[in-house]
Amino acid sequence: MIERRWKKWVYFYIPLTLFIVGTLFPFYWMAITAFRPDEELYRSWRAANNTPFWTLHPTLAHFQDLLAKTTFPRWLWNTFLIAVASTGISLFCGLLAGYALARLKFPMAGALGTGIFVTYLVPPTLLFIPLADIIRNFQLGNTPWALILTYPTFLVPFCTWLLMGYFKTIPRELEECARIDGATRFGAMLRIIFPIAVPGILSAGIFAFTLSWNEFIYALIFLSSPERKTVPVGVVSELIRGDIYFWGQLMAGALLGSIPVALVYSFFVEYYVTGLTGSVKG
Amino acid sequence: MANHVLENTGSAAQLEVALPHPATSKPARFERFLENERFLAFILLAPAVVLLSVFIAYPFVMGVWLSLSSTSVGNIGQFVGIRNFAKAWNDSIFQQTLRNTFVYTFWATLFKLTLGMWLALLLNRHFRGKRIIRASMLLPFIIPTVLSTFAWRWMFDPTFSVLNWVLYRAGLIVTKLPFLSDGTWALWSAIIVNTWRGMPFFAITLLAGLQTVNPDLHEAASLDGANGWQRFWHVTWPLLKPVTIVVVVFSIIQTFSDFQLIYVLTGGGPANSTHLLATYAYQLGVAAGLLGEGAAISLFMFPVLLVVVWIQLRYLRRLEGV
Numbered sequence: 160m161i162e163r164r165w166k167k168w169v170y171f172y173i174p175l176t177l178f179i180v181g182t183l184f185p186f187y188w189m190a191i192t193a194f195r196p197d198e199e200l201y202r203s204w205r206a207a208n209n210t211p212f213w214t215l216h217p218t219l220a221h222f223q224d225l226l227a228k229t230t231f232p233r234w235l236w237n238t239f240l241i242a243v244a245s246t247g248i249s250l251f252c253g254l255l256a257g258y259a260l261a262r263l264k265f266p267m268a269g270a271l272g273t274g275i276f277v278t279y280l281v282p283p284t285l286l287f288i289p290l291a292d293i294i295r296n297f298q299l300g301n302t303p304w305a306l307i308l309t310y311p312t313f314l315v316p317f318c319t320w321l322l323m324g325y326f327k328t329i330p331r332e333l334e335e336c337a338r339i340d341g342a343t344r345f346g347a348m349l350r351i352i353f354p355i356a357v358p359g360i361l362s363a364g365i366f367a368f369t370l371s372w373n374e375f376i377y378a379l380i381f382l383s384s385p386e387r388k389t390v391p392v393g394v395v396s397e398l399i400r401g402d403i404y405f406w407g408q409l410m411a412g413a414l415l416g417s418i419p420v421a422l423v424y425s426f427f428v429e430y431y432v433t434g435l436t437g438s439v440k441g
Numbered sequence: 442m443a444n445h446v447l448e449n450t451g452s453a454a455q456l457e458v459a460l461p462h463p464a465t466s467k468p469a470r471f472e473r474f475l476e477n478e479r480f481l482a483f484i485l486l487a488p489a490v491v492l493l494s495v496f497i498a499y500p501f502v503m504g505v506w507l508s509l510s511s512t513s514v515g516n517i518g519q520f521v522g523i524r525n526f527a528k529a530w531n532d533s534i535f536q537q538t539l540r541n542t543f544v545y546t547f548w549a550t551l552f553k554l555t556l557g558m559w560l561a562l563l564l565n566r567h568f569r570g571k572r573i574i575r576a577s578m579l580l581p582f583i584i585p586t587v588l589s590t591f592a593w594r595w596m597f598d599p600t601f602s603v604l605n606w607v608l609y610r611a612g613l614i615v616t617k618l619p620f621l622s623d624g625t626w627a628l629w630s631a632i633i634v635n636t637w638r639g640m641p642f643f644a645i646t647l648l649a650g651l652q653t654v655n656p657d658l659h660e661a662a663s664l665d666g667a668n669g670w671q672r673f674w675h676v677t678w679p680l681l682k683p684v685t686i687v688v689v690v691f692s693i694i695q696t697f698s699d700f701q702l703i704y705v706l707t708g709g710g711p712a713n714s715t716h717l718l719a720t721y722a723y724q725l726g727v728a729a730g731l732l733g734e735g736a737a738i739s740l741f742m743f744p745v746l747l748v749v750v751w752i753q754l755r756y757l758r759r760l761e762g763v
Contacts, residue, residue: 175563175574178556181637182578188603189592201601211603248492256489265482273754275489278497280691280750282698284719285743286497288726288736289504293496312496315489345475373585375701376719380727391587395705406595413588424583428576431583435642436649439687 189417192410193221200407221407222415225398230386231412234393239419241303241389242371245310249367250360252311253318258348260319261326262334272323279316283376286312291380305381306389310371317370318363321437325359326352358430359437365427366434372420390416507736514730525737535738538716545632545717546696552636553692554685557643562673564644565651575648582641590705593634597621597706624714627707631715635702639695643688650684651677690753697749698742718742 192200194217225231259265260272290309299305329352337347353360378392385397394412398405424431475481508525512518529535564575581589596603597620608614621627654677662672700719703709709716709724716724718741726735 171563171566171568174559175568178560178563178578179574182581182641185589185592185596185637186580186584188596189589192592192595203600211606252489252492255485259482259485263478263482263485265479268482271486271490275493276754277750278493280694280746280753281497281501282694282742282746284698284700284722285739285746286500286504288722288732288739289500289507290496291727292503292507292732293500308492309496311492315492319489343472343476344478344481345472369583373587375585375587375704376723379704391585391701394591395587404595406598406601409591410595413591416588417584420583420585421580424579425576428579432579432645432649435579435582436646439646439684439691 186417189410189413192406193414194218195407196220197407221411224405225408225411225415229393229397229408229412231390231393231415233386234388234390235416235419237303237387238372238389238391238416241306241310242368244303244307245314245371246364246367248307249311249314249318250364252315253322253363254353254356254360256315256319257322258326258352261323262331262348275316275319278312279320281313283313283374287376287380290377294381300381301383301387303387306374306377309377309381310374314367314370317438318367321363321366321434322356322359324437325356329355358433361427362430362434362437365423365430366438368423369420369431504736504740507732508740510733512732514732518733521733525734526741528734529738529741534713534716535721537714538718538721538738539741541628541715542697542717545628545635545699546693549632549635549639549696550689550692552632553639553643554689556636557640558647558685560640560644561647561651562677564648575645579641579645581638582645586638586701587705589638590634590702593630593637594621594706597630621707622711624711627711627715631703631706634706635696635699638702639692643692646684646688647681650681654680686756687753690749693749694746697745 191212191214195214196216196218197220199215256275260268260275294300294305294309299308333351333355334347337351338344342350373391374389375391378389379395382388382392385393388396390412394409394416398409398412475484507518509520509522510518511521511524560578564571564578568574595601599617599619599622602617602620604620605614605617608618619626620630658676658680659672662676667675698719699717700723703715703717703720704723707715709720713721718738722735722738724735725731725738729735
C-alpha cells in the first residue's frame with residue numbers, strides 16, 4: 160500500500176506538478192511584472208533585497224502609462240474587428256466549400272479537395288514578400304482590409320477541412336427526406352444541414368478567431384500607422400523604443416492583449432478542443 | 442475523413458436523376474440551376490477558390506518570379522536567373538540560418554512530441570480538478586505567441602533574469618547564464634520557448650487519440666504480464682501512430698516556417714546567429730528592401746514543405762486503402 164502511494168507520487172503527482180508549473184509560470188511572471196513598480200522591477204539579480212516572486216507594492220502605473228501614452232484600446236478594437244471579419248469570411252467560404260466537397264459529386268472534386276488541403280499546409284511565411292507587393296498594388300496597404308482578406312488564406316482551408324469532416328458525420332437520409340418533402344438542394348443545405356452543423360461551425364469559428372488574434376507577420380508588414388495596428392504588432396513596435404524595453408508596460412500590454420482571447424477560450428473550451436483536434440484529423 | 446476528397450472522381454455524376462418535386466413545380470430559374478449538382482458545386486466552391494487563388498496561388502507565382510529577379514523596393518528588377526539562390530547559398534549567414542532552421546525544427550519537434558505524449562498520458566488519468574488543469578494546459582497555445590514570448594524574453598533578460606536568480610540562489614551557478622547573448626545559448630533558448638508553446642497542442646491532440654483506445658486492451662495486456670512501459674510501447678503507441686504522424690507533420694511545418702518567436706526573442710541575433718529562414722527572409726526582403734533576395738530565401742523552405750506534404754498525402758491515401 161505504502162509502496163503504491165510512493166509510486167503514484169513519483170510517476171504522477173510530481174511530473175504533473177512540474178508540467179503545471181512550467182506551463183503557467185511565464186503567465187504568472189507576466190502578471191506579477193505588470194503590477195510591479197519600476198524601482199522593484201529593475202533590481203540586480205544579486206541584490207540582497209530582491210524578492211522576484213512577489214510584488215511588494217503593486218501599482219497600476221504601467222497600465223495607466225499604457226493607456227495614456229499609446230493607442231492600446233485602438234489596437235484591441237482593431238484586432239477584434241479584423242479577427243471577427245476574417246473569421247466571418249472564412250466561415251462563409253468554408254461552410255459552402257465544405258458542404259460541396261462532402262456531399263456533391265462533380266468533376267475534379269478529388270483534385271479540389273487535395274488542393275485545398277495543400278493550401279492548408281502553406282505557411283504564411285512562405286508568401287509574405289510577394290503578398291506585400293500584391294497588397295500594395297491593390298491599394299490595400301495600411302488598411303484593415305489587407306488583413307481581413309489575407310487571414311482567410313490560412314483560415315478558409317482549415318474551416319473547409321473541419322466542416323467537411325463534420326458534414327460527413329451527418330446522415331445523408333436527413334437531406335433526402337427534406338428533398339422528398341419538396342425542399343430544393345440548396346434549401347435542404349441551408350435549412351436542414353447547416354443548423355445541425357452549428358457545433359462544428361462554432362468550433363471552426365472559435366479556432367479561427369484565436370488564430371486571427373494570434374497572427375503576427377502579415378500585420379507587421381501590411382500595417383504602418385500606429386493607430387491602425389493590432390495588439391501583437393503594436394506591443395512590439397511601440398513599447399520598445401530604440402533599444403529600451405519598457406518591461407512594465409510590455410507586460411501590462413501582454414496581459415491585457417491576452418485576456419480577450421483567454422476569455423473566449425474559457426467560455427468555449429470544449430468547442431476549441433474539438434476545433435483543435437479536428438483541425439488535424441479532418 | 443480524407444477518403445472522400447482523395448478518392449478518384451468523375452464516376453457518379455450522371456447517377457443523379459431529376460425527381461419530380463411537388464413543391465418545386467414552378468421553381469425560379471436560378472433555383473432550377475441550383476438543382477444541378479455540378480452547377481451548385483461550382484457556386485459553392487467559387488468563393489473559397491477565388492480567395493485562395495488570389496491570395497495564395499497568385500502570390501506563389503509572383504514569389505517565384507521575384508526570386509528570379511533583382512527587384513528591390515522602388516526598383517523594378519530584371520530577370521537574373523538563379524543568381525539570388527546562388528548568392529544565398531554562398532552566404533555564410535544563410536548557411537548558418539539553414540543549419541539553425543533544421544536544428545530548431547528537429548529538436549523542438551522531438552521535445553514537443555516526447556513531453557506532449559508524457560503530458561497526454563498524465564492527463565488521461567483520473568484526478569481531482571482534471572477539467573480545469575486540462576483547460577489551463579492549453580494556455581501557451583492560445584495566448585498570442587508574440588505576447589508570451591515577451592514574458593520569456595523578460596525571464597531571459599541579461600540583467601534581471603529570474604531564471605539566473607533562481608539558479609544562483611540554489612547555488613547552481615556563480616555567474617549569469619548568457620541565455621540570449623550567446624549564439625548557441627540563444628538558439629537553445631528559442632527551442633525551449635517553442636517547445637513550451639507547442640507542447641500543449643501535442644498533448645491535447647494525443648489525449649484525444651488516447652481516449653479512443655479501448656481500456657480492455659490494456660487490461661488484457663496486464664493479464665498477460667505486461668508492465669507499464671510494455672503496455673505503452675506495444676498497445677498504446679501503435680494505436681496512436683496515425684494521429685501522431687499527422688500532428689508531427691503539422692508541427693514540422695509550423696516550426697520550420699516559424700517567424701514570430703525568433704523575431705521577438707532574439708531578432709536573429711546576436712550577430713545573425715539565430716536566424717531562421719523566415720526571419721532572414723524578412724531581414725533581407727522587408728527590412729533591407731531586397732525583395733528578390735528575400736523571396737528566394739523564403740522559397741528555400743519550399744522543397745522541405747513539399748516533401749513533408751507529400752508524405753502526409755501518401756500517408757492519408759495509404760490509411761484509406763486499409
